[in-house]
Amino acid sequence: MxxxxxxxxxxxxxxxxxxxxxxxxxxxxxxxxxxxxxxxxxxxVLNATDSANVADAGVQLLVPKRSIALPNSRDLWAVETPSGLRVRINEMPLPTLKEGQADPRQNPLVLVTDRALEEARTVDMFRSVSTAIQNVAGVASGIQEYLYVDQNAAKFYSSPLRVMHGYEVLIPQGDHVVIVSLEGPDTKWDQVKEFWPRLLNSLKFSEVKK
Amino acid sequence: MSRERCGRCGCDLGAGREGVFYCENCLRTSRHAGHAGMWWATIIALILMVGGGVTMAIMAPKLTISSDLRLLIGLGLTLVPALFWLIIFYSADKLEPEPKGYVFGLFILGILLGGAIQQPIQRDIYELQRWLLPSIAGGKWIPLVGSFLLKGIVTAALTYFAVRFTVMPTSEFDERVDGIIYGTAAALGLGVAANLAYLSEHGTISLGVGALQIIITSLAYASFGAIMGYFIGLIKPGGGASVLAPFGVIVTAIIQGLYEWMVMQMGSNNLNYNPWPSLIATAVFAAVAYAVVFILIASAYRAMVVNPSGKESLA
Structure with missing residues (x-):
């Protein structure tokens, strides 16, 4: 036809x-x-985790599998995944309570403000995006979402900016505050958001052996 | 009892059977028709493409090209090699060339299936770019198995369905080699969709090794489609068992899985990234697959040749 x-x-x-x-x-x-x-x-692959024990801070937590320690970071403890996500742990002393000031244990947002100001002095273009209070491991803790530019100062104007986007939680523990951060390049923000609740739920604290 | 006649000259070939068959004389004549000219055209075009790609890879770092021009070059690099391979494979069907509209239509259908099904599955649902990498998945098995399942099987199955529900039920699909031609067209479309997805994701391409990779990807997809198409040809005109379809999907998927794994594995040394070993290895792999396809085409032709005495030739 x-x-x-x-x-x-x-x-x-x-x-x-x-x-x-x-x-x-x-x-x-x-x-x-x-x-x-x-x-x-x-x-x-995506949900695989390793458990980590940070004895210096008395913290146990889950980190993404195949994370590698960052020995030269400015943090007390830090690891990075092959895809560029970082888990960082730091400490800061609990601020001395002044007259008329809210108790940081009752209102952890005070800690968040202190931390944001400190970070703004340390890294480039630090910006606190949002803050919240959440109960973590049975303790009222401050949480903030933040951004900063992770860039070698010498190349600041000659190469694309690498914007880091993350969450951190500030948990009062005795006379100090434990800060756990999860961050990654802005392009990996979805992965940060996805893993953050798992990281928060995995946090456990123990006595620090000094 | 019906008699089989040569699909070209009409000479008597003996008892009738399913599909179209040819006499040895017609096969010999068609093989020689334009044979030398076609080979020279293929070789010259190959030299131009590979030479152009290598020149681009060497010269690109020294050139200043706007991102718009890069995008245009990228689009050209995506479509031109695909159309080139389509013409080469189409020209291999000398005895009874398929309608150009069918072949081009399957190529377009391949692009549409790639854009609407394959790429969304791979990039948006399975997010292969997030985890199907040796550095993230760890070891060799997960990238290999993942490539086989989520790249190989998906590509081969889509190629099968594209051919199966369009040209396969028509009476035009009457030679074993038709499966190879139509399979190639559909898979080349899927390859174009993969390259276009890469372009839309990155906005532009590296004119260096990226250009060569696109050319090699086109050849690789053409070969995968041809292998799948060979099995499709065995089923309908060849009268083979239905199980040849899933078997073809698995064989094609294994070959594509190995290819994708090589691309990932050899380019994954993230500290001292050197794309050339990966590029050379994948080019060799694609060239071998291309050679295998031409052996399959020759084999499909041999199966369609019948001596005037009535016995199928196995020579």
């Missing part, structure tokens, strides 16, 4: 030749099985 004569495309004008449906079904089964196993594999 000529398609030109009928004005119908060849594909629809010709008599179809039967093809076995079982072949389609088998391919579909393989595709679905591949997608299901692939989903499990994805979960295995």
């Amino acid at each position: 000529s398609a030109a004569n009928t004005g119908v495309s060849l594909a629809f004008s010709e008599q179809p030749i039967p093809v076995r449906r079982s072949a389609d079904f088998l391919v579909l089964v393989i595709l679905i099985a591949a997608l299901a196993i692939g989903w499990w594999l994805r979960g295995e």
